Amino acid sequence: xxxxxxxxxxxxxxxxxxxxxxxxxxxxxxxxxxxxxxxxxxxxxxxxxxxxxxxxxxxxxxxxxxxxxxxxxxxxxxxxxxxxxxxxxxxxxxxxxxxxxxxxxxxxxxxxxxxxxxxxxxxxxxxxxxxxxxxxxxxxxxxxxxxxxxxxxxxxxxxxxxxxxxxxxxxxxxxxxxxxxxxxxxxxxxxxxxxxxxxxxxxxxxxxxxxxxxxxxxxxxxxxxxxxxxxxxxxxxxxxxxxxxxxxxxxxxxxxxxxxxxxxxxxxxxxxxxxxxxxxxxxxxxxxxxxxxxxxxxxxxxxxxxxxxxxxxxxxxxxxxxxxxxxxxxxxxxxxxxxxxxxxxxxxxxxxxxxxxxxxxxxxxxxxxxxxxxxxxxxxxxxxxxxxxxx
Numbered sequence: 001x002x003x004x005x006x007x008x009x010x011x012x013x014x015x016x017x018x019x020x021x022x023x024x025x026x027x028x029x030x031x032x033x034x035x036x037x038x039x040x041x042x043x044x045x046x047x048x049x050x051x052x053x054x055x056x057x058x059x060x061x062x063x064x065x066x067x068x069x070x071x072x073x074x075x076x077x078x079x080x081x082x083x084x085x086x087x088x089x090x091x092x093x094x095x096x097x098x099x100x101x102x103x104x105x106x107x108x109x110x111x112x113x114x115x116x117x118x119x120x121x122x123x124x125x126x127x128x129x130x131x132x133x134x135x136x137x138x139x140x141x142x143x144x145x146x147x148x149x150x151x152x153x154x155x156x157x158x159x160x161x162x163x164x165x166x167x168x169x170x171x172x173x174x175x176x177x178x179x180x181x182x183x184x185x186x187x188x189x190x191x192x193x194x195x196x197x198x199x200x201x202x203x204x205x206x207x208x209x210x211x212x213x214x215x216x217x218x219x220x221x222x223x224x225x226x227x228x229x230x231x232x233x234x235x236x237x238x239x240x241x242x243x244x245x246x247x248x249x250x251x252x253x254x255x256x257x258x259x260x261x262x263x264x265x266x267x268x269x270x271x272x273x274x275x276x277x278x279x280x281x282x283x284x285x286x287x288x289x290x291x292x293x294x295x296x297x298x299x300x301x302x303x304x305x306x307x308x309x310x311x312x313x314x315x316x317x318x319x320x321x322x323x324x325x326x327x328x329x330x331x332x333x334x335x336x337x338x339x340x341x342x343x344x345x346x347x348x349x350x351x352x353x354x355x356x357x358x359x360x361x362x363x364x365x366x367x368x369x370x371x372x373x374x375x376x377x378x379x380x381x382x383x384x385x386x387x388x389x390x391x
Contacts, residue, residue, distance in 0.1 A: 001044075003117045010369040013110045016040060017368055018088035020102035024077030024095045027133035030055040033075050037105060037130050044113045049127075051146040056132035056139070058148045061115045063122025069154040069382055070127040071375060072328055073108030074101050074134035083359035099356045100160025103363045103371070105130065107158070107348070110372025115379065124383040127152060137180060137291040140330040149331060149341070154301060154382060157328040157345040158375065162356060163320070164349030166367035169309045169374065170319035171346050173299040178227065178255040179262050180291035180325030185210060185273045188283040191246035203248035204237050206280035211235075211250065213272040221268055228256045229323055230265070255323040257294045292327040293335075301344035301382070308377040314370070319347050348374070 001008055016036075025033050034055045041048055041059050049058045056075060082089050082096035090096040097103075112128045127148060133139025143149070161170055187207050192200030211232050222228045230252060237248035254269070256262040270286045277284040297319075309316045330336045332343035348371050351364030 006369065009110065009113065013106050013368045013372065014365050016109070017102055017106040017363075017365060020105050021086075021088050021097050022091045024090050024092055024097045024102070026079060026095060027076040027136040027139060028055060030075050030132050033105070034130070034132075037075070037109065040109055041112065044116055046112050046116050049148065051148060053132070053142060053146070056142065057130050058143070058146070059112060059128045059130070061112055061119055061122065061126045061128070063119050063124055063383070066124030066383060067153050068125040068127065068151045069379060070129055070149070070152045070156065070331075071108060071111065071379060072129045072131055072140075072155060072157045072331065073104045074131050074139070075105050076101060076133050076135050076139065078135055078357060080357065080359050084354075084362040086362055096359065098358060098361045099135065100350060100361070100363055101134070103160050103350060103368065104158065106368055107371040107375060110369065111375035111379065114372060114376040122380065122383060126379050126383070134327055137325065137327050140292070140327040144330060144336065149337065152341060154298075155331045155341055155343045156301070156375075156378060156382070157326070157343065158371075159326070159345070159347050160350040160356065160363060161347035162350055162353045162361060164317060164347070164352065166349055166351045166364040167370045168315045168317055168349035169305065169346055170317050170349070171302050171305045171309070172319035172321065173297050173302040175227075175257045175294050176297055176319055176321055176345055177295040177326045177329065178257055178323045179294040179329070181254045181262065181266070182251070182289040182291060183254065183269055184249065184251045184287040186285040187248045187250075187277055188285070189244075189246055189248075189281070192244050194242040194244055197244055200244050201281045202244050203246065203282055204244070206277050206282040207235060207237065207248040207250055209280065210273050210276045213276050214269060217265060217268045217272070221264060222261055223258075226256075226258045226261055227321065227323065228254075228258070228261050228265070230254050230269075255325070257321075259293075262293075292325050292329045293333045295326055295329040295343070295345050296332065297344045298342035301342055304381050304385070305344060305346050305378055308374065308381050312374060312377055314374060
């Protein structure tokens with residue numbers, strides 16, 4: 001591929017995007033995907049760091065001595081059967097890139113190639129993190145088991161956005177995704193005949209009361225100006241119509257933006273479950289699984305994103321905050337990193353259509369090169385314009 005030939009680069013990226021789309025792999029199983037990324041980066045002369053990752057990799061473009069920053073690109077797919085009518089549809093039944101990670105991979109590779117071509121002008125170093133298992137919410141921790149982030153001063157992330165036209169950039173300062181926690185509550189009663197409930201302790205009745213009680217947390221314990229929610233998404237109990245079971249189980253998720261709210265939610269879920277069950281004569285077990293924290297966009301980094309878009313003639317819109325989560329947040333989380341690493345996570349319009357995780361989701365291929373150019377521009381500005389901004 002001839003350096004500087006944008007038309008050739010665009011077709012190259014589209015061809016490879018289609019390859020990634022046809023070959024989706026689930027979290028922690030991205031073996032072919034990783035091999036293909038490695039092949040393309042190696043062909044472009046881009047250095048790959050020798051980390052012992054089972055899937056995913058970290059590449060680096062080194063400019064003149066200076067700061068080190070990073071771009072995260074997630075690479076896994078979802079267990080969704082594709083319905084998008086595209087000629088390059090998934091070749092693996094029941095698995096597809098329904099979240100746009102094939103776009104993330106390709107745009108990241110495009111940005112790396114663009115920076116590699118002009119690395120002599122780059123005022124520092126950029127690491128490209130091709131991360132596994134974002135959909136499992138903990139893939140970032142695999143990267144953090146290495147020392148890849150030890151010298152990184154800023155990290156950038158992006159996501160496909162099917163709510164905006166191709167190439168429209170969504171940018172916001174502050175919280176953009178929520179902290180994600182999961183809970184399982186097991187309610188243990190005493191089974192008996194459905195005609196003689198007085199002979200047992202009904203875990204279904206106790207569970208119903210717990211569900212109602214849990215909904216009071218957001219309305220009575222959380223500041224009304226703080227985004228937060230709790231959803232019970234699964235309840236299982238019993239095996240037949242005339243037997244009261246001995247046990248019921250419910251599962252759900254809590255989403256918060258505020259750190260203190262997150263701590264309070266766990267405390268109140270446990271209290272409500274235990275005390276409500278006790279009032280019905282039942283016992284409980286509460287299992288709480290913490291996921292990624294909330295993602296926070298640094299104000300100065302958000303301004304770099306906006307200024308770069310304007311220089312490239314790209315439209316910007318306010319990025320919508322989401323109660324969805326992203327393990328990108330681990331890279332900027334003080335508890336995880338043991339230091340402050342500013343981050344910024346933007347949305348790139350991929351054409352208005354089906355939402356992410358929908359079987360009909362697809363990306364307008366015309367956005368791939370502009371997205372690569374934009375990401376390369378943001379990373380260049382973050383390094384080379386830092387002095388002009390007084391950093």
